[in-house]
Amino acid sequence: xxxxxxxxxxxxxxxxxxxxxxxxxxxxxxxxxxxxxxxxxxxxxxxxxxxxxxxxxxxxxxxxxxxxxxxxxxxxxxxxxxxxxxxxxxxxxxxxxxxxxxxxxxxxxxxxxxxxxxxxxxxxxx
Amino acid sequence: xxxxxxxxxxxxxxxxxxxxxxxxxxxxxxxxxxxxxxxxxxxxxxxxxxxxxxxxxxxxxxxxxxxxxxxxxxxxxxxxxxxxxxxxxxxxxxxxxxxxxxxxxxxxxxxxxxxxxxxxxxxxxxxxxxxxxxxxxxxxxxxxxxxxxxxxxxxxxxxxxxxxxxxxxxxxxxxxxxxxxxxxxxxxxxxxxxxxxxxxxxxxxxxxxxxxxxxxxxxxxxxxxxxxxxxxxxxxxxxxxxxxxxxxxxxxxxxxxxxxxxxxxxxxxxxxxxxxxxxxxxxxxxxxxxxxxxxxxxxxxxxxxxxxxxxxxxxxxxxxxxxxxxxxxxxxxxxxxxxxxxxxxxxxxxxxxxxxxxxxxxxxxxxxxxxxxxxxxxxxxxxxxxxxxxxxxxxxxxxxxxxxxxxxxxxxxxxxxxxxxxxxxxxxxxxxxxxxxxxxxxxxxxxxxxxxxxxxxxxxxxxxxxxxxxxxxxxxxx
Amino acid sequence: xxxxxxxxxxxxxxxxxxxxxxxxxxxxxxxxxxxxxxxxxxxxxxxxxxxxxxxx
Numbered sequence: 001x002x003x004x005x006x007x008x009x010x011x012x013x014x015x016x017x018x019x020x021x022x023x024x025x026x027x028x029x030x031x032x033x034x035x036x037x038x039x040x041x042x043x044x045x046x047x048x049x050x051x052x053x054x055x056x057x058x059x060x061x062x063x064x065x066x067x068x069x070x071x072x073x074x075x076x077x078x079x080x081x082x083x084x085x086x087x088x089x090x091x092x093x094x095x096x097x098x099x100x101x102x103x104x105x106x107x108x109x110x111x112x113x114x115x116x117x118x119x120x121x122x123x124x125x126x
Numbered sequence: 127x128x129x130x131x132x133x134x135x136x137x138x139x140x141x142x143x144x145x146x147x148x149x150x151x152x153x154x155x156x157x158x159x160x161x162x163x164x165x166x167x168x169x170x171x172x173x174x175x176x177x178x179x180x181x182x183x184x185x186x187x188x189x190x191x192x193x194x195x196x197x198x199x200x201x202x203x204x205x206x207x208x209x210x211x212x213x214x215x216x217x218x219x220x221x222x223x224x225x226x227x228x229x230x231x232x233x234x235x236x237x238x239x240x241x242x243x244x245x246x247x248x249x250x251x252x253x254x255x256x257x258x259x260x261x262x263x264x265x266x267x268x269x270x271x272x273x274x275x276x277x278x279x280x281x282x283x284x285x286x287x288x289x290x291x292x293x294x295x296x297x298x299x300x301x302x303x304x305x306x307x308x309x310x311x312x313x314x315x316x317x318x319x320x321x322x323x324x325x326x327x328x329x330x331x332x333x334x335x336x337x338x339x340x341x342x343x344x345x346x347x348x349x350x351x352x353x354x355x356x357x358x359x360x361x362x363x364x365x366x367x368x369x370x371x372x373x374x375x376x377x378x379x380x381x382x383x384x385x386x387x388x389x390x391x392x393x394x395x396x397x398x399x400x401x402x403x404x405x406x407x408x409x410x411x412x413x414x415x416x417x418x419x420x421x422x423x424x425x426x427x428x429x430x431x432x433x434x435x436x437x438x439x440x441x442x443x444x445x446x447x448x449x450x451x452x453x454x455x456x457x458x459x460x461x462x463x464x465x466x467x468x469x470x471x472x473x474x475x476x477x478x479x480x481x482x483x484x485x486x487x488x489x490x491x492x493x494x495x496x497x498x499x500x501x502x503x504x505x506x507x508x509x510x511x512x513x514x515x516x517x518x519x520x521x522x523x524x525x526x527x528x529x530x531x532x533x534x535x536x537x538x539x540x541x542x543x544x545x546x547x548x549x550x551x552x553x554x555x556x557x558x559x560x561x562x563x564x565x566x567x568x569x570x571x572x573x574x575x576x577x578x579x580x581x582x583x584x585x586x587x588x589x590x591x592x593x594x595x596x597x598x599x600x601x602x603x604x
Numbered sequence: 605x606x607x608x609x610x611x612x613x614x615x616x617x618x619x620x621x622x623x624x625x626x627x628x629x630x631x632x633x634x635x636x637x638x639x640x641x642x643x644x645x646x647x648x649x650x651x652x653x654x655x656x657x658x659x660x
Contacts, residue, residue: 004591006587006589009465015464024575029499062400083336096559096566145644219647263608274615277615280619283626472642482630
């Protein structure tokens, strides 16, 4: 097998590659943020009017700890009652599974073909 | 050649095949432990408690132990592979030799992102802590956290730039102090020394599993945070005096330390703080161990845990700079990234260009993005990496069966750890999907785009055969 | 009250100092040594050597 000789990369071309990578990275972090897709929001399903520790479902020990931390039933209201929403659709789950499996499949397949080339060059043919 | 000693000071990293300036071999097993535990221990001081928020206190304990199993598998698998593939770049170099170039490029990016994001999260937390200290000492104005965030990153980059021995010795000291702070808090609040303040039963009453069993699954997401980063020990491979012994020893001692620290942390915090407060790391308990110390009523404990938290963030950021720059450097050396990054400082013997390049990246994330977003990005990169590991070890054992090459450490029960790890990763993907599904897909989208870029553009600059550097026989089946 | 304002300025100042050191040293090293020396590090050299010595 012919020995593959990679081209020498110039300074400018190296710089372009770095810029591309940085742009992609920053994009991956900030695009979801701009689209407001980031983070999971908790929300209060059923607010309690004029909350007391009892109405918030806190026993005396729990209430005492909240008071020690400097909370009142009013200020602790949102903290105590907000919950995640774990409902999801089967479609969304399937999309996720397909994306993950497809990603690893793609990865292994491309890697394998590149790897065969590496091995045949390193160990000199079949 | 036969009497050449790998540990001798005179050769320290300079090889006969053309390396004029290489990394310095100066580290021992204690440094490996400090690198691994140092990165992770901050996870007990902040962040793990999001797991309580996702499923309640019991769920967080179950997640803590299942994540512990996951990471024990990671540590075992990693120890075996890395005791054999001892080079800077860690899992990246492993993937290059065992799976293939594209996988290696992806793994290298997982490493750099997981660590750089974690570094940013640490700097944010350190800035927040300093503002708390300012308030506690009577400052009434609004403290500008930015100079402190920048200072943390700049100081640690400078330390890393100046040499690996000083960097990791510094880590050893502050990690030991932070670990001692957790033990001290446990001893003095649990009733072993003096009166106990633990009230688990009363605090859990009525809130045992607030989300039911799905909450237990969901909390696996942040369960990873108890241990995330322990696999970073492998990055030191090229700077350790005897990698085949020190790496498995440091890594396995590290995971044991963390299992103890994680369980103690859960016990202390859940026995003092109500779960709704504990589980909200943004509006509630940002630093749960520190909050527990505040409720203990002891000023000495408050200061000890305050310093513990600060030291843990510094140790973690420090280790992250070390690891991310090693991975970036190793990819530059192989021309997976521009060759310019593959340079070693002739005097300090560190990958100085990689260290400098990652400073502005860390600053962008630390100053521009919210904490939970940064943490999630870091966890996702870590999770993709852990999913790669079982594939890696299965292929490793298949291509080079036992006895065909010399292994420094052989992990038991293969392929059981690999299967357990893969299963737990699957569960964690589902846990992330509950609540953070769009980010997961966005992240993988990013890796797919970068992979295509690598395969079709960047790979042309890589020397095919020469990137396989281990003195191994031809793999079976090729 | 005032103290914390000074500490803020000190933090800015120290950050600039560390940053300056990094950049100055980087430029100095890059201009003193040739690129061949700086990027001469190769992966796995010590492993190759120990393997040879095992055989020997």
